[in-house]
Amino acid sequence: MTTRLSFLLSGAAGLILAALLYFIAVELRGASSFIVLIPEAGLVIFAILLFISLAEIIVMIFSLKRLASQLPPCLLNLLAAVYVGFAGVYALFYALLVNELRGIQLLAALSLVRWLALFLIRST
Numbered sequence: 001m002t003t004r005l006s007f008l009l010s011g012a013a014g015l016i017l018a019a020l021l022y023f024i025a026v027e028l029r030g031a032s033s034f035i036v037l038i039p040e041a042g043l044v045i046f047a048i049l050l051f052i053s054l055a056e057i058i059v060m061i062f063s064l065k066r067l068a069s070q071l072p073p074c075l076l077n078l079l080a081a082v083y084v085g086f087a088g089v090y091a092l093f094y095a096l097l098v099n100e101l102r103g104i105q106l107l108a109a110l111s112l113v114r115w116l117a118l119f120l121i122r123s124t
Contacts, residue, residue: 003073010077011115014084018111021088022104028092030099042098046107049090053110056086057117064121080118087111 036042060083068076091108 006073007077007080007121008115008118010081011084011118014081014086015111015115017081017085018088018091018108021085021092022108025088025092025095025104025108026101029095029101029104032096033099036097042100042103045097046094046100046103049094049107050110053087053090053107057110057114060114061117061120064118068121084111084114084118087114 036045064076064079064083067079071079087110088108090110091104094107095104
């Protein structure tokens, strides 16, 4: 199996991790919503998490491009899986604070963007 294919398959494993975290987030939706006293704060929390997640995509793609030639393939694959699955962490954090399903879905869907961004990294 080529390194690039295994790299993309590990990203697909990250998609499964993000899906698992999404289902946990749906079950825990609004569990800590008492912390957020202002109803409009949910939109601000979503915007902040979305911005951080999008900025992280850019930073991680440049980092993974640079590390692709320096790291062993198994470690690079693990890093790719965690990178793709980490979108579910943002969805889980949002779900704990806000009882809104659409925001959870959008933050978890960024795992697809992260996985597709792995195609930009050329590993031998």
